Amino acid sequence: MIGSPESDVREMFRRSGYTLTSQRRAVLDALQDFKGHPSAEEVYLAVKKKNPKVALGTVYQALSVLEEIGLIEAKRWSESPVRYDLNTEPHYDIRCTRCGKVAEIPGLKFDDFAARIRENTPYKVTNTSLVIEGHCPVCQMED
Amino acid sequence: MIGSPESDVREMFRRSGYTLTSQRRAVLDALQDFKGHPSAEEVYLAVKKKNPKVALGTVYQALSVLEEIGLIEAKRWSESPVRYDLNTEPHYDIRCTRCGKVAEIPGLKFDDFAARIRENTPYKVTNTSLVIEGHCPVCQMED
DNA sequence: ACTTTTTTAGGAATGGTTATTGATCGAAAG
DNA sequence: CTTTCGATCAATAACCATTCCTAAAAAAGT
Numbered sequence: 001m002i003g004s005p006e007s008d009v010r011e012m013f014r015r016s017g018y019t020l021t022s023q024r025r026a027v028l029d030a031l032q033d034f035k036g037h038p039s040a041e042e043v044y045l046a047v048k049k050k051n052p053k054v055a056l057g058t059v060y061q062a063l064s065v066l067e068e069i070g071l072i073e074a075k076r077w078s079e080s081p082v083r084y085d086l087n088t089e090p091h092y093d094i095r096c097t098r099c100g101k102v103a104e105i106p107g108l109k110f111d112d113f114a115a116r117i118r119e120n121t122p123y124k125v126t127n128t129s130l131v132i133e134g135h136c137p138v139c140q141m142e143d
Numbered sequence: 144m145i146g147s148p149e150s151d152v153r154e155m156f157r158r159s160g161y162t163l164t165s166q167r168r169a170v171l172d173a174l175q176d177f178k179g180h181p182s183a184e185e186v187y188l189a190v191k192k193k194n195p196k197v198a199l200g201t202v203y204q205a206l207s208v209l210e211e212i213g214l215i216e217a218k219r220w221s222e223s224p225v226r227y228d229l230n231t232e233p234h235y236d237i238r239c240t241r242c243g244k245v246a247e248i249p250g251l252k253f254d255d256f257a258a259r260i261r262e263n264t265p266y267k268v269t270n271t272s273l274v275i276e277g278h279c280p281v282c283q284m285e286d
Numbered sequence: 287a288c289t290t291t292t293t294t295a296g297g298a299a300t301g302g303t304t305a306t307t308g309a310t311c312g313a314a315a316g
Numbered sequence: 317c318t319t320t321c322g323a324t325c326a327a328t329a330a331c332c333a334t335t336c337c338t339a340a341a342a343a344a345g346t
Contacts (some may be wrong), residue, residue, distance in 0.1 A: 018293095019344080021292095021294080023301095024293095029251075037314090040334080053295070055297090058293085058295070060335075074219075074221065076219040076274070079220070080332085084316085092260065094266050097270075097304085105260060105263055121277075123239065125276070125277040127236070128274065131273075132260055132268060133271075134264075134268040135266060136269045137265045162323075164323095164324070164325085199326095200327075201325060223333095224302060235312065
C-alpha cells in the first residue's frame with residue numbers, strides 16, 4: 001500500500017507475527033531492484049546471485065509470506081507463472097498476450113474498487129486483483 | 144457478453160472460424176447447467192455423463208476455444224485450478240479462501256472497467272478480469 | 287545456556303495443463 | 317456418391333510451476 005521504507009517493513013513483519021529473515025529480506029530487495037513483474041523463478045535467480053545457497057522453495061515461501069503481509073502483490077495473468085510486484089501506489093497494469101510485456105496504463109485515475117466492494121458485501125475482503133490483457137500497439141501490426 | 148441463446152452461439156462460432164462441434168456444444172451445455180464456477184475437471188465429469196468417450200484434453204481445448212470466442216470467462220483465483228463461467232451479464236464475484244465458495248456481490252453496480260481502460264490505452268483490450276477474495280460471514284466466525 | 291518454535295535447504299512428489307500422435311470426422315471438389 | 321485434405325478428436329505421455337517432506341539450522345522464548 002505504501003512505499004515500504006525500512007521501518008514500515010519491520011513494522012508490518014512485527015504485526016504479522018512472521019520473522020523478518022535474511023531470505024525474506026533478500027526476496028523483497030530483489031523485487032525492489034526488478035523492473036517489471038518477475039516470476040518466482042526470476043526472483044530466485046536474482047536472489048541466488050547474492051546468496052547461492054537459497055532454495056527455490058524458500059523463495060516461494062517468502063513470496064507467499066510477503067503477499068500475506070501485504071508487502072507485495074501477486075498477479076495471475078492468463079499465461080501461467082504468477083508474477084509479483086511491490087505493493088506501492090495503486091495502478092492498472094496491462095499485459096500483451098503476444099509479446100508478454102507488462103505496461104502501466106497512464107492517465108487513468110485509479111478507482112479504489114476494493115473500498116467499494118467492502119461496502120457491498122459481508123465478506124472480509126483480503127485481496128483484489130484486476131487483470132487486464134490485450135495486444136500492444138506493436139503486436140497489433142500482426143493483424 | 145450476452146445471454147448466449149442458440150443463434151448467438153452459432154453466430155459467434157461462425158465469425159470466429161471455429162466449428163461448433165458436438166464436444167464444444169457439450170462443454171457449453173455443461174457450463175449452462177452448472178451452478179457456480181466449475182474447474183476443467185468438473186466440466187469434464189459433467190460432460191462425461193452424457194458422452195463417456197470425451198477426453199479431458201478435449202474439454203481443455205474446448206474451454207480455451209470458448210474463452211477465445213468470448214462465450215465463457217476464465218477466473219484465476221489464488222488457489223490453482225482455473226474456474227469457468229458463462230460470459231453473461233457483467234457482475235462481481237467474490238471467493239472465500241477458507242471454504243472455497245464463490246458468490247456474486249449483490250447491490251453493486253457494475254462499472255465497465257474495460258470501457259474506461261480502452262479509452263486510456265493504445266492496447267487492444269481482449270480480456271479483463273477482476274478477482275476478489277476474502278472470508279465469508281460463516282468462515283469469519285473462526286477468527 | 288537450554289528448550290521450543292520457526293524457518294530453511296534440498297530434493298522428491300504433486301497436479302493442473304499442454305503437447306503428441308495416430309485415428310477419425312467433415313466440408314468441398316470432382 | 318467418392319476422394320481428398322485439413323481440422324478435430326481420444327488417449328496418453330510429458331511438462332513445469334508449485335507444494336510437500338525431512339533433517340538441519342536459526343531464532344525466539346525462558
